[in-house]
Amino acid sequence: MNLNFKLLDESLKLNLSTILVIEDVKTYAHTVEQFYHYDETSELKLFDKNQKNLKESELILITDILGYEVNSPATLKFIYADLENQLNEKPEIKTKIDHLSMEIAKVMQHELLEHALDLEEDELTLMEIFKCLGIRIETKSDTILEKMIEVIQVYRYLVKKKLLVFVNACSYLTTSELQTLFDHISLYNVDVLFLEPRPVEGASQQILDQDYFLITR
Template sequence: MYTDLENQLNIDIETKTKIEFLTNQITTIISDELVDHNLDLIMDEITILELFKSLGIKIDVEQGSIFQKILTIIEVYKYLNKKKCLVFINVSVYLSINEMKSLLEFISLNQVDVLFIERYEMKGFSNYILDEDFYFYKN
C-alpha cells in the first residue's frame, strides 16, 4: 500500500517535491536540537515510505458488518503485489446464504483467487472434501 502511495506521488512531482521540502525542514530542525543535546545522538534521513508509516496511514476497516469487512479485505488484496491466493476460514458461519452468493459474485467480478476452508458442507455451493485419509474429491 505504501509503495502504491509513493508511486502515486511520483506521478505528481509538484506534491512530492513539496513533501520532500517540508520533510527536509523538519529534519533540519530536529538535527539542530540533537546538536544541543548532551548525548551524542544521530539520525537517518527519512524516506517517504517511513513518513507514511510514521503518520500511521492505514486502511479504514470500521465498516459495520463482517460481510463489509470481507469485501474490504478483498479490495485491499487486489492491490497487493506479491499475492497468490486469499484464504478465508469458516466464513460461512458468519454469513448468510445470500451474502455468500454476493461474496462469490464479488470475487468473480474482481478476478481474485480465493480459497474457502469450511468445517461443514455448504448447501447450494460446489464443495471439495478432504477426508481423514487425505482423499480429495468433489461433492
C-alpha cells in the same frame, strides 16, 4: 490456480469462489495444517496453469476472520512503496515534500545540538513519513461479511498475492450473504478458496466425503 494433495485423484481447479469440503475430521485438520505450513516443497501442491508452484509469499491464509489484521506490516509496506512510486510521477509534489522534510531536519538539528547528549539523525525517507502520518487502510466493517469483503478488496490490490484461503468461514454467513461475497469475488476477478469441514447449504461445492471420493454438489 490449481490444488492437489495425495487424496485427490486429479488436481482441483480453483477459479473465483471454490468451496472444498473435507468431511473426515483428521483429514480436514491435516489439510489446514498443510496450508498453514505451506511452502513450495510441501506435500500439498498449489500451482498455476503453467505448472509453476505457488510461492509461500503469494498465499494468504485466514483462520480467524475477526482477528485478521488488514493493516499488517507487509500490506502497509506494499502500499507505502506504491505511494512512493505514485509520488515519483508527480515531481512538483515530491519536491514540495522533500523541501518540507529538509525544513523539519534543520529544526531538529538545532534541537539536537542543544541536548546534553551527542545525538544524530538519519535522513527522513518517504516511507518513514508515511509511517509517521499513520497512513493505513480505512476499515469500516461492522459484520463478518463486511470484514471478509474488506479483506478481498485488499487482496485484489496486492498484485503479488495469488490465492486467498478462508478456513471454516462459510458457517458465519447466511446463503444470501455467501452469494453477496461470491458476487464481490467475481467482480474483483480473484481466486478464493473456502476450506470447510461440512457441506455448505445453498452453494456449489466440492466435497471429499468420508470414503475420500470427491463429489461435486
